[in-house]
Amino acid sequence: MPQAIIYPASAADIALAMRVAHSDRHSGLSFQPRGGGTSCNGQSLGHGIVIDCSRRMRQISDFDPVARTIRVQPGVIRDQLNDYLRPHGLFFPPHVSTTNRATIGGMVSNDSSGKGSRIYGKTSAWVERLGLVLADGREIEVSATDCPQDLRRSVWDILHPHRAGIRQAFPKLNRGFTGYDLLNALNDQGVVDLPSLICGSEGTLAVITTITCRVEPIPAHTAVVAVGYDSLDAALRAVPFLLESEPSAIEFIDDKILTLVRSSDYRDMANRLWGKGADPQALHFVEFQGDSRQQIAERLSRFHDALSSAGANHAGFLIATEAREAAEVDAIWSLRKACQGLLLKQQTRRRAQPFVEDFVVPPEALADFIDELQRDLRQDGVDVGMFGHADVGVVHMRPLLDMTRPEDRARIRTISDRVFELTRRHGGLFWGEHGKGFRGEYSAEVIGPNLVGVMDAIKTLFDPMNRLNPGKIASPAGHGPIPALDAPPMRGASDGAIRSDLLSGFDRAMHCNGNGNCFGLDRAAVLCPSYRATMDRRFSPKGRAELLREWLRLRSAGDQVGLRQLVPGLKESMDQCLSCKACAGGGCPVRVDIPAMRSGFLEWYHESHPRPVSHRLLRHIETAAPIMAKLAPVLRPVMGNPLVQGTMSRVLKLCDLPLPHGRAFQRGLQRLGIKVLGAEQIISRMTGPSVVIVQDPFVPFYDAQVALDHAELLQRMGQQVFVLAYRPSGKVLHVSGYVQAFRKTAERMAQDLDALAGAGAELIGLDPATTLMFRDEYPHVLGSQPKWLVTTFPEWIERRAGCLPPVDHINREYSLALHCTERALTPESAEGWKVAFGKFGLELRIQDRGCCGMAGLFGHETRNQEVSSGLYDRNWREIVEESGKNSLLATGFSCRCQAERLSGARPHHPVTVLLRAFESQQASANL
Secondary structure, eight states: OSEEEESSHHHHHHHHHHHHHHHHGGTOEEEESSSOOOOOOOOSSSSSSEEEEETTTOOOEEEETTEEEEEETOOBBBHHHHHHHGTTTEEEEOOOTTTTOOOOHHHHHHTTTOOOHHHHOOGGGGGEEEEEEOSSSEEEEESOOOOOHHHHHHHHHHHHGGHHHHHSSSSOOOSSSSSSSSHBBBTTTTTTTTTHHHHTTSSSSSSEEEHHHOEEEEEEEEEEEEESSHHHHHHHHHHHGGGGGOEEEEEEEEHHHHHHHHTTTTTHHHHHHHHTTOOOOOOEEEEESSSSHHHHHHHHHHHHHHHHHHHSSSOOEEEEEEEOOOEEEEEEHHHHHHHHHHHOOOOSEEEESSOOOOOOGGGGGGGHHHHHHHHHHHHOOOEEEEEEGGGGEEEEEEEEOOTTSSHHHHHHHHHHHHHHHHHHTTTSOSSSOOOGGGGGGGHHHHHHHHHHHHHHHHHHHHHHTOOTTTSOOOOTTOOOOOOOOOOOOOHHHHHHHHGGGGOOOHHHHHHHOOGGGOOEEEEEEESOOHHHHHOOOGSSHHHHHHHHHHHHHHHHTTTTTHHHHHHHHHHHHHHHOOOGGGGGGSSHHHHHHHHHHHHHHHHHHHSOOOOOHHHHHHHHHHHHHHHHTTHHHHHHHHHOOOOHHHIIIIIIISOOOOOTTTTHHHHHHHHHTTOOHHHHHHHHHSSSSSSEEEOOOSSSHHHHHHHHHHHHHHHTTTTTEEEOOOOOOOOOHHHTTTTHHHHHHHHHHHHHHHHHHHHOOOOEEHHHHHHHHHHHHHHHSSOOOOSOOOHHHHHHHHTGGGGGGGOOSSSOOOEOOOOOHHHHHHHHHHHHHOOOHHHHHHHEEEEEOOOSOOOOGGGBBGGGGGHHHHHHHTTHHHHHHHHHHHHEEEEOHHHHHHHHHHHOOOOOHHHHHHHHHHHHHHHHHHH
């Protein structure tokens, strides 16, 4: 655990920290510079003070489109930089799979690379100039030809006597030797190139404060070919032939990942790529870039010739599918980027572990290397998943281990040693692109003890007191060797100390592997709103999972002192959670589902801490909904009174609560002739296929017209429609942590749904958040997967699209913003709504935006107003106020409420528009 975390806003802040540590009084301090926290090998882990540049050092400046250079602070995210450059037709080429949260500072520190490195090289190839703070607090700037004279001379003195040995020892590979690039730090002219030394140094020599990058024109055209093979061996043996066509990248994935693809959100893409009949056991993604479509066509033609040559020499080729349009290309690369997440989703005790996950060998040796490695691992009973960059011979391997077991933790050593030995024998390197981290002990066997001594001398020059990320890469004089690979404490040992009885309901926290996808800042992504609003990593799914693990460990140990210190911070973190379920969907590789664990934690917490008045009141809000509807004529003017609202804000800490709509829903149903009945009454009156609307505590009582529009549209479509008599769903109970009460409520509701589904009724919900709770939360508290399914409207209508009558095209386009829970748990809903609108002759454009900031109860609590309104301003205000209420649609009740209270415009529900279109079509047909 770190001693502390500092969040600098400038180089001056970092310099101050270094100067304080440089004094005799604080000589024991050490620092771990940190970027996005996405490294796999512990680069930024340690016991010192973390310097987290990701929160406040995020400025982009000094852009020169002519010189093609740009200056960034280290906390700028790679995708953020490319979003800035895209309007100018430029991009920063180095690529990593974590582009939505990996910082440029972290990429420089690791000298990162990934897809496309065969053409574009590593990050260091694109660094023009670096701003640095040295261990003594000095601020300097360096480039390939410019650095302080004292440093230049000292580095020259260390490196020059060993130039011949360095050239002989350093491997001649695309990826090169990572961590203190001695080969390029002193060029052929004898000039010291200090950025080459800093790139890949993992924060051990200096703290990076600015990076001046070179950028490149975006390729005009890109095409990708997905090639399937009957074995991984066949795919890897084809690589040398495919390289003859000069692709910009060749990526591969193995059978383990493809099996997971077939049962994931990517299964439809898989069917498009190779059809339902083919069954590839390995896949290549081969990319070509060019200045024109003609150039792409020529390169694809050469590729197919190379593929034929590979097939003639090695059996195993099955199918090839081309993608040339940008949307198709992006979709294919999204599958490749999902590989790590797919491996992590396996719900077994043994889970994918990244520790031998970036080794590199010459591409022509890759097949033999993998064949030998797989045989060794099978003999040891270790299963693995693999993917990587076949064009440069880099493999990302994930052994499946249970790190809570001592024998599997011991395999970290045996597997690492075996992989290292094999890479050496096949002319490769143990570290290909993810830095060394805690794996530096193998350096001596690669470059020899003399050159390790040179690295130690460089470390001594820059950081003689070993304050900068100690224990990584090299050690200064007098501080002993760097620790062995398996010397640092492992999280699995801590996890193994947690009592199994405490894991019930919290086991998902154990699955978080720190992947960090919840740190992404893409406005179109749904994950994670509370982190984006605060930039505080405690308020992310990763942060909350780590806090929960420590809470479980302390409870298991009976450490009351530790609990008293931890619990207030954990409670604060949980209070900031919007319970949007984004981390239960595809955005989180392991679907960690913090809202489910938050509910359990709140129940535990309030066993010993009093609940706020608002909780005690809102506990009964669902039960009281019908009563409030009857009393609406009295309640509306009272609740709308400013004095009453002020009292509610001060006493109940609630604001802007929606006003009940009275009995409008019931009166409207009477007009339509639709009955509100109990389950048994509905069953007795069903005369054929029937649709039953399952009421929720919100839409029928606070947005009655939307509920009526659902009923009327279904009726006009020829359905026998019933409305199930209202029962509380338990949504508010679950969010507030009344777990036992929620279970009893779910059991009562499930009895009705069981009976209706057993009689053949189709069940449709109104609000997506409640509807999806039936399938997401109910199985957990009921102890089994129900036989019934309450569908959302787009799910229901998409299944019947073929039965809808043809309609004339209406020249009208709408845009739709989905509820964040709907986007997270049923991303296919977007396509369902588009199909429905298309069948009604309407155009629909999906607005991919993050959370609106309301999220049910969250946006009504006074303590959350800054976060709630901030999220709305970031994600929704623009589309609401530009589109207006007539063309922007929203599926979420809370989303419509948020837009009305903060922009004064309440978007329609998409069903309302569909009903109007249906009415218009029927009226035209009757003329």
